[in-house]
Amino acid sequence: MKGTAFEKKALDDINLKIKDGEIVGIIGHTGSGKSTLIQHFNGLLKPSYGNVSIDSNQTNKINQVGIVFQQPEYQLFEDNVYNDIAYGLKKKDTPIEIIDKKINEIMKIVGLSNDVLNKSPFELSGGQKKRVAMAGILILEPKILVLDEPAAGLDPQGREDIYRLIQNLHKEKKITIILVSHSMEDIVTLVDRLIVMNDGKIEMDGTIKQVFENLNRLENIGLKAPQIRYFMRELKKLIPNLNENIFTVKEAKEEIRKFL
Ligand SMILES: Nc1ncnc2c1ncn2[C@@H]1O[C@H](COP(=O)(O)OP(=O)(O)OP(=O)(O)O)[C@@H](O)[C@H]1O
Numbered sequence: 628m629k630g631t632a633f634e635k636k637a638l639d640d641i642n643l644k645i646k647d648g649e650i651v652g653i654i655g656h657t658g659s660g661k662s663t664l665i666q667h668f669n670g671l672l673k674p675s676y677g678n679v680s681i682d683s684n685q686t687n688k689i690n691q692v693g694i695v696f697q698q699p700e701y702q703l704f705e706d707n708v709y710n711d712i713a714y715g716l717k718k719k720d721t722p723i724e725i726i727d728k729k730i731n732e733i734m735k736i737v738g739l740s741n742d743v744l745n746k747s748p749f750e751l752s753g754g755q756k757k758r759v760a761m762a763g764i765l766i767l768e769p770k771i772l773v774l775d776e777p778a779a780g781l782d783p784q785g786r787e788d789i790y791r792l793i794q795n796l797h798k799e800k801k802i803t804i805i806l807v808s809h810s811m812e813d814i815v816t817l818v819d820r821l822i823v824m825n826d827g828k829i830e831m832d833g834t835i836k837q838v839f840e841n842l843n844r845l846e847n848i849g850l851k852a853p854q855i856r857y858f859m860r861e862l863k864k865l866i867p868n869l870n871e872n873i874f875t876v877k878e879a880k881e882e883i884r885k886f887l
């Protein structure tokens with residue numbers, strides 16, 4: 628609603644480069660602009676000022692970006708799951724035998740049974756919808772995969788499965804991954820770099836260590852480090868030489884072992 632009294636800057640002064648093959652996390656409080664930001668990555672939203680480019684030139688490579696939305700309902704609109712997953716391939720006139728083969732493969736990858744193919748996407752559970760939405764994107768073999776809260780609403784096993792899948796895609800297929808998540812515990816085990824959003828701006832951009840070292844700054848914008856960081860802070864009161872700057876359970880175990 629540009630030019631009206633309702634105009635609101637959802638994003639402001641964003642300057643961001645993501646390297647080929649990186650796995651980057653985006654965190655930030657509710658309404659900080661994460662979803663708005665990632666919708667610029669495939670041209671779904673256009674910046675009022677500035678530009679978005681892929682592969683350092685301005686050619687349109689936007690179709691190499693696959694986005695799995697926060698609300699899968701927004702990308703499921705066909706009468707059955709098969710047609711939803713096949714949608715992108717059909718648009719590219721892919722022969723039906725190839726579509727069938729790819730769907731078979733992708734169902735295994737996202738952990739869905741072929742029984743759901745004939746169901747309406749709206750008959751599925753939240754977790755299943757998420758997997759269907761992911762399948763519809765992955766089947767197009769994007770070079771850059773953007774996931775907005777991929778594990779939201781999944782049970783612990785489902786979260787683990789999705790994260791393992793993301794890690795495999797990154798490691799084996801060398802896909803560039805941009806992951807939006809509210810869960811600090813999850814994000815620290817997955818990404819190399821973290822971008823912290825606050826009120827439509829990039830507040831911090833660095834390695835996990837760089838971002839979480841500055842606890843006060845994070846807390847001032849409504850975020851928290853993973854729980855283990857606070858546990859280490861408490862433990863340091865008992866073991867003064869302990870390194871409290873630790874963000875994963877695995878690192879914590881190694882650190883505590885030094886004092887046993
Ligand atoms: N369609 C829209 N029209 C007007 N304002 C919007 C629209 N979508 C989002 N906004 C506003 O843009 C800002 C950023 O919203 P966005 O959805 O990007 O936040 P977010 O960081 O993804 O939040 P969450 O963690 O809750 O998903 C918010 O102030 C929101 O109110």
Ligand SMILES: [Mg+2]
Nearest residue numbers: 661662663697
């Ligand atoms: Mg969002």
